[in-house]
Amino acid sequence: MSQAMGLKAKLGLNVFIADQDPHIRIKPGQEADPRLKKAIIVCPAGLYxxxxxxxxxxxxxxxxxxxxxxxxxxxxxxxxxxxxxGTGVQYRFG
Amino acid sequence: MGEGEQFDAIVVGAGLAGLAAAYTLADAGLEVLVLERGDYPGAKNVTGGRIYLNPIRELFPNLWPKAPLERYITHEELCMMAGERSLTVRYQGNELGQEPHQSCSILRSKFDRWLARQAERKGALLVSRTRVDDIILTEGKVTGVRAGGEELRARVVIACDGVMSFIAQKAGLKSPADPAHYAVGIKEVIELDRQVLEDRFNLEGDEGAARMYMGAVTAGKFGGGFLYTNRDSISLGIVAGIEDLAHQEPYIKAPELLDAFKQRPEVAQLIQGGEAAEYSAHVIPEGGPGTMHRLYGDGILVAGDAAGFSMNIGITVRGMEYAMATGYYAARAVIHARERGDFSAAGLAVYETLLHDSFVMADFQNFSSSLDVLKNPRLFRHYPELVGGIARDLYQVPAGSKARLFPTVKKHLSMAELWAMFQDYRRMKQI
Incomplete structure (x- = not known):
């Protein structure tokens, strides 16, 4: 197994079916809210x-x-x- | 279905709670519709995971012989991980190998799809790829759901929509979630040649291993690591309290905790040569059903993770059998309500009685303080280092003469330390 598989590569293992619109949005005007900095730490997919x-x-x-x-x-x-x-992540193992 | 028609029950979510409810309702001849937002049942579900079968075996007597479970667990290990070393306790016993087996490793995508087919065989109608957007309220009573632009009517709705349960929130049965009551699990499924896996873990046939790790694995935060052997893969992951992750130093990104865990020598050698096959994450309720205002209302019941039915008592972490049991008892309550033609909250209140008379509420009452006791930072930071340090000194043979054993141990156990241990012991007695 590769020493340190990047997060992008890990996510690339999964099956995703694209949705039309993003299902999560930062509300307009809230981009500087300090709680979003916490999302950077906790998000398992590193999306923030x-x-x-x-x-x-x-x-x-x-x-x-x-x-x-x-x-x-x-x-x-x-x-x-x-x-x-029918969209989003579709786990094959779960 | 034509205008004005209605189902006996609509189940939101084809996870274990929803499918157990649908199976039980259909078996009793009720018309039940299951709505699932995934491409197929199990597509959105994640477990560690292992399921304990004894508490729920009798609720579904015909289900288990053919269930697609992975391996029955015969090797249990608990590893206290310090920064530089670890100490492991292994439990093996003939009883773990005897039928009926106590617990099995499980992959949800496989199991849930199979369970859905069993519910369909009983007559349940399953519609996947359909997200439920809202509940329909008629004079304060839940009378159906809005999904895919349609209004679907039922005498009762069973919300089994998982840990975030927007349905229970919309029905006013639950407040928006408090992060202190939730953990996040992050997992990789790593495929490994079956023979290699069995040799590596000393497994015969369908035997399986379960390993729990606490301490450095979460950088001292509330939580731990886990490893379960499946047929020809390993489920490896971590669970961390969301509040600790977000607010307790050191700040480490969640995915990096898992990477560091994988690189520990204790773990790296176990997954060597494996191929990562999937990366998943899921929130876990840790607060129990106490986080709910009520488990039912007029025309609605809540079961499984949606109602907080998951329990961490350290040595075991359980959710799936509570999901299946609460789904089953929700169905029994609906069958009871239908006999009386009363789907109001009063008519559905029997759900709570059924749960109280079962292992479910007995467990949650017995272990009601376990989360508070386990949220003791010493368990995750101090004790793994302490026992690792004692082990190091006991096993060490220096160049000169070796120190006597008792003073070797005693130097780790000052009066202040013993007093702190006594305090922890008193708290642990609550579990």
Whole structure:
């Protein structure tokens, strides 16, 4: 097994079916909320990152739909829904 | 289904709770519709995982002989991991190999799909690729769901939509979640040649191994690591309390905890030569059903993770048998309510009675303080280092003469340490 498989490569093992729209959004005006910095730490898929302006951005590709970001950020910061029926991650082992 | 028609029950979510409910309802001749947002049942489900069969064997007597489980667990290990060393306790016993087997490793995608087929054979209608967007309320009573742009009606809705349960929230049965009551599990499935796996873990035939790790694996945060052997793969992962992960130093990104765990020599040699096949994550309820305002309302019941039915008592972490049992008892409550034609909260209250008379509520009452006791940082930071240090000194043979054993141990156990251990012991007695 490779010494340190990158996160992108790990996510690449999974089956994803694309949804039309992102199912999680940072609510407009909330990009600088400090709770989003916590999402960077807790997200198992590493989808949250800080941009040079110091605000947090979310890239939804590879989302495992676990809900951890919603738990640390709350619904004031995130508009959070499951992806549409039949889309998103499809675990083959689980 | 035509206008104005309604099902006896709509089950939201084809996980273990939902499928157990649907199987039980269909078996009793009720018309039941199961809605699943995944491409197939199990597509959205993740377990560590192992299922304990004894508490639920009799609820589904015909199910188990043919169930696609992975391996029955005969080798149990608990590893206390310090930064530089570890100490492992292994439990093996003839009783673990005897039928009926106590616990089995399981892969949910395989198992849930199979369980869904059993429910369908009993007459349940399963519709996948359908996300439930809302509940329909009529004069304060739940009378159906909105899904895929359609309104679907039923006498009762059983919310088995998993740990985040937006359905229970929409029905006013649950407040938005408090991170202190949740952990996140992150797992890799690593495929390994079956013969290599059996040789490596000393397994005969379908025997399996389960290993739990605590301490450095979560950098001292609440949680631990796990390893389960499947037929020809290993499920390897970590669980960490979300609050500790977000707010307790050192701040380490969750995926990096798993990578560091994999690189520990105790683990690296076990997965060597394996091929990573899947990377998954899921939130785990740790707060129990106490986090719910109520488990039922007018025209609605909540079961499984959606109702918080998962329990961590350190030595065992369990959720799936509570999911199947609560799904079963929710179904029994619906069957009872249908006989009386009363699907109001009063008519469904028998659900709570059934749970109280079963192992489910007995367990949650017995272990109601376990989470508070386990949220003791000394368990995850101090004790693994302490026992590792004692082991190192006991086993060490220096160039000169070796120190006597009692003073070797005693230097780790000052009066202050013994007093702190006594305090921890008193707290542990609550579990």
């Amino acid at each position: 990152s800080e941009n040079p302006e110091g605000t947090v951005v979310l890239s939804i590709d590879g989302c495992l739909e676990c809900g951890t970001c919603l738990l640390v950020c709350g619904s004031e910061v995130l508009e959070w829904n499951y992806p549409g029926g």
